Amino acid sequence: MxxxxxxxxxxxxxxxxxxxxxxxxxxxxxxxxxxxxxxxxxxxxxxxxxxxxxxxxxxxxxxxxxxxxxxxxxxxxxxxxxxxxxxxxxxxxxxxxxxxxxxxxxxxxxxxxxxxxxxxxxxxxxxxxxxxxxxxxxxxxxxxxxxxxxxxxxxxxxxxxxxxxxxxxxxxxxxxxxxxxxxxxxxxxxxATYSLGRLKLLNMVLDTIEISGNGKLSVMYLTQEMLRETETSVDDINGLVNYAKHIEDVQVAVLIQESRPLSGDSPKPHYHVSLRSNGPVDVGTIAAAYGGGGHPGAAAFTSFTSLKDIKKEVLRISDAL
The missing domain is CATH 3.90.1640.10 (inorganic pyrophosphatase (n-terminal core))
Structure with missing residues (x-):
């Protein structure tokens, strides 16, 4: 070799x-x-x-x-x-x-x-x-x-x-x-070990959940303001998307996370979009279509559009499910 x-x-x-x-x-x-x-x-x-x-x-x-x-x-x-x-x-x-x-x-x-x-x-x-x-x-x-x-x-x-x-x-x-x-x-x-801040953050994020019209996709979001309010960090985000994946009938779960500006960039925020599959849907292929990548069961991509536009685009994915 x-x-x-x-x-x-x-x-x-x-x-x-x-x-x-x-x-x-x-x-x-x-x-x-x-x-x-x-x-x-x-x-x-x-x-x-x-x-x-x-x-x-x-x-x-x-x-x-x-x-x-x-x-x-x-x-x-x-x-x-x-x-x-x-x-x-x-x-x-x-x-x-x-x-x-x-x-x-x-x-x-x-x-x-x-x-x-x-x-x-x-x-x-x-x-x-x-x-x-x-x-x-x-x-x-x-x-x-x-x-x-x-x-x-x-x-x-x-x-x-x-x-x-x-x-x-x-x-x-x-x-x-x-x-x-x-x-x-x-x-x-x-x-299995969570800080109080992480639990408060989880509560906020779960409060943002939206389900697509056909019930097959769930989307939630997380902002920098939520992190500040709960005194948490990006370390506390790990695994949050999986909560939306466990909703009955949901095949794809999405977490849209507002990220800090990239080094050398303008103050305009960007978003890290995590996708998880709860069935036959290959989210790696979906992420690749947006310039990202990953596995059939877990993938991600980055977007520089607005939170509103990303949510609208993500919910459209459900039409093909």
Whole structure:
């Protein structure tokens, strides 16, 4: 496998994932980064966005930095959990000029960028692919790497509730528990511990729910003012869209989140639109039509139109359901 050869031959590597990183992106980067470091490589883990506080329990999380350093110093860039190189953020073009560009991903919408690729849309997560790589590299998986891999798979399968939960995902997570992962600790930290502010925010967001005329799509929204009023942060948004997904007869749930202006942009707000499928609808294809991407069961895109217009456009999606 050429990607294995590249990893073995590389001396200085930049590992990076998509903006607004989730557990799969973060866990995959931490696990692979640790393994490559133990192989004697110079490794830097980079992400343009702040790392959500909920993942602070992961060993080595402080290794992910917001400064990539001198990009000309790297012979290899490893892009994890990104369907397209642009997903890494503002440095995409510069990263693309690093001599060897490796693409490790499980999104069906992956564009096939990079010199060498490990792309498998049948995998539950990028974390599952990283585990395969570590096995092929004969890496000794320590407890920190085990926590990273377990978290990657656990989060991207929605704590094993989503349709992408494969037998391989269960097998790998079982192995990680054998290596020291406290599965109860991970579950409690990520899905079962809420601040009072998060509960107040949930109440506000649920109050915005609208259902399409045919009852097959639900949409709700979240504003920066709601975050200020409840003294919460983007860390508290994780998983909120799933509440709308569990409404009877709903096939697609949508959360429209007002985001802060992008660096260097005008004060005009933009919106992160999260989609979740509760049935046969492929929301990854829907998101791709709006310049985003994701999986059949979970996807997202960004919009720079008004909240009113986005809601109107999203509700129109229900006509095809």
């Amino acid at each position: 050429k990607i294995l050869e590249s990893l073995k031959e590389s001396r200085s590597l930049l590992l990076l994932t998509h903006v607004r990183p989730d557990g799969d992106a973060i866990g995959s980067a931490l696990a692979l980064g640790r393994a490559l470091t133990l192989m004697g490589k110079h490794v830097r883990l980079y992400n343009e966005s702040p790392i959500p506080a909920i993942f602070r329990f992961l060993p080595g999380i402080e290794q992910i930095v917001s400064d990539p350093g001198n990009l000309s110093a790297y012979d290899t860039a490893v892009v994890l959990d990104c369907s397209d190189l642009s997903r890494v953020g503002s440095l995409a073009d510069e990263v693309g000029r690093i001599p060897t560009l490796l693409n490790i991903d499980h999104h069906m919408t992956n564009t096939g960028f990079g010199c060498h690729r490990l792309v498998d849309s049948s995998a539950s997560s990028t974390g599952e692919l990283v585990y395969r790589l570590l096995t092929d590299l004969d890496a000794d998986i320590d407890e920190g790497m085990a926590y990273a891999i377990y978290t990657a798979i656990f989060t991207d399968t929605g704590s094993f509730l989503f349709q992408n939960t494969t037998p391989e995902a269960y097998f790998i997570c079982g192995r990680m528990v054998e290596m020291g992962v406290d599965s109860y600790k991970v579950a409690q930290t990520l899905f």
